[in-house]
Amino acid sequence: MDKKTCLHCGTSIVGRSDKRFCSDQCRATFNNNTRTKDEFLIKNVNKVLRKNWRILKTLNPKGMSILRKEVLTEMGYNFTYFTSVYNTNEGNQYAFCYDRGILLLEDSKVRIVEYQAYMKK
Ligand SMILES: [Zn+2]
Numbered sequence: 001m002d003k004k005t006c007l008h009c010g011t012s013i014v015g016r017s018d019k020r021f022c023s024d025q026c027r028a029t030f031n032n033n034t035r036t037k038d039e040f041l042i043k044n045v046n047k048v049l050r051k052n053w054r055i056l057k058t059l060n061p062k063g064m065s066i067l068r069k070e071v072l073t074e075m076g077y078n079f080t081y082f083t084s085v086y087n088t089n090e091g092n093q094y095a096f097c098y099d100r101g102i103l104l105l106e107d108s109k110v111r112i113v114e115y116q117a118y119m120k121k
Helices: 024-059 069-075
Strands: 064-068 084-087 093-097 100-105 109-114
Touching: 024 069, 024 093, 024 100, 064 069, 069 109
Parallel strands: none
Antiparallel strands: 064 109, 084 093, 093 100, 100 109
């Protein structure tokens, strides 16, 4: 049988073979660290999404806008983060951040739209 070591401190574990930690303290510390890392990851993604959404709402408070892509880039928009996509019948794909979506157009332009009920699938 393999010799087991504590997931947190690496000490050899004696006793039951399903044990993963040498002590309650090591288990608690390990779980706390994992939770903190997970929360940090989620917090950072949420931050990017919130910033994207804020930019889209600022540039398109209502309805629809068309503007140059670099305007978004300069404001710090991150094109790789979005919350959902909407595929049009014409084969275009909007990337949404909550209730605002963007579509990349030709000539380095983007169209920003506000979410409409018919976009629900
Ligand atoms: Zn340990």
